[in-house]
Amino acid sequence: MMKRKKTWVKWARSISVIVLGLGICGAAEPKKPNVVVFLVDDLGYMDIGANNPDCFYETPNVDHLAKSGMRFTDGYAANPVCSPTRFSLMTGRYPTRVRATNFFSGDRSGKFNPAPLVDNMPLDEVTIAQTLKSAGYATFFAGKWHLGETEEYYPQNRGFDVNIGGYHRGGPYTGKRYFPPFKNPQMEDKPGDKHLPDRLADETVAFIEASKGKPFFAYLSFYSVHTPLMGRPDLVKKYKAKAKKITGQEFGKEEQVFGKKERKVREIQKHAVYAAMVEAMDEAVGKVLGHLEEAGLADNTIVMFTSDNGGLSTSEGSPTSNLPLRGGKGWIYEGGIREPWIVRYPGVTKAGAVSGENICSIDLFPTLAAAAGAQVEHEIDGVDLMPALKGEPLEGRALFWHYPHYSNQGGIPGGAIRVGDFKLVERYEDGRVHLYNLKDDIEEQNDLAAKHPERVSQMRARLHEWYKSVDAQFLQQKKDGPKPWSP
Secondary structure (H helix, E strand, O other): OHHHHHHHHHHHHHHHHHHHHHHHHHHOOOOOOEEEEEEEOOOOHHHOOOOOOOOOOOOHHHHHHHHHOEEEEEEEOOOOOHHHHHHHHHHOOOHHHHOOOOOOOOOOOOOOEOOOOOOOOOOOOOOHHHHHHHOOOEEEEEEOOOOOOOHHHOHHHOOOOEEEOOOOOOOOOOOOOOOOOOOEOOEOOOOOOOOHHHHHHHHHHHHHHHOOOOOEEEEEEOOOOOOOOOOOHHHHHHHHHHHOOOOOOOEEEEEEOOOOOEEEEEOOOOOHHHHHHHHHHHHHHHHHHHHHHHOOOHHHEEEEEEEOOOOOOOOOOOOOOOOOOOOOOOOOOHHHHEEEEEEEOOOOOOOOEEEOOOEEHHHHHHHHHHHHOOOOOOOOOOOOOHHHHOOOOOOOOEEEEEEOOOOOOOOOOEEEEEEOOEEEEEEOOOOOEEEEEOOOOOOOOOOOOOOOHHHHHHHHHHHHHHHHHOOOOOOEOOOOOOOOOOO
């Protein structure tokens, strides 16, 4: 009897240990994923090999990222110029909600004055850095900011523990910007500095290394490939030789704007300096990705790669071609708003996956907040991309654009809505509309508005409802000038 009792006690204790162990395991929180975001300034959709098999620029590291994650063919920026899109990435909200609808502080006028512009990210906006920080993340920013002129608006006061190089315009526009001395008030020069993209990558790697043991959020916002056009001499030499083999018409014409002659638009990629800037950016991306692998962090790190607007094709040197996409930076055509979008989410995305879902920069915030298990208790416009990342559809999706300005690159003031394959463009000077089926006509050359009046009416009504919901502002009358159109 005593022997049986001892056996029973021993068995009961064993069960207790197992149950307790299961309880502890069940109560343990899953490990939060790290996050690395690469934002490239002015990089066009066709500027990476993953999107363009005939790309003049060599981007092996970005292409490898696409092969190891999911590439989106229909990913967008919320605006055709930088600051508004940067606002949307930080907040998950359309920039029109706060009237941050042009680069800070762009006030060019044309036939009419532009809409009123707020040229900062208001201090009451909640950023993705603040949200992830509240969820236990170490947060880091490096590179171009351009979301407010004074220090209270800088990254270190908007949720980032570390700010390397981020302030108002991201650097004085001097001939030394990409090479030392960098003359950046938020980043001291260091002995051994050679090239800005490489320095920013090194700082990002150092932050990742210092954050081991704690989930981290690293936001590497390149100054590249924005003007001034300056490339590493070795890479410029390489691409000059490569460009000699390319023939054909370099420039074509975009539509007539502002009552002036047509804008010339680059049709062939062969700009050696721009190519050197793209490849140097790619090398910097490779340095960060390589460190994630070497440190054993890649399998628990979400990586996102995108741009803030389309490639610069109609102004300021016109260094790249976005064809077959129409227009470029500063235009609400596809060349100005369709961006490279790559997401690698270990355990969710499949290697080499390609998605045709319509996504936008407003979606970064809710996607990362959900991945981190962070609470979002304020109004946002984006959606968690988890269904799309799993290969599922995003139901009932419509995207909107609002650009009530005359862009430096010649783009017209206008708005747009995309629903499914169809995109409606509305001009703010006179209210004319154009309808395109992007599945059949990615070049936006075949206007279907006259053939589909009912679809135009439906999409226009939905666009106008959105204008009201975000309190959109429009072109303003000049003194003694004609009255502008308004919806």
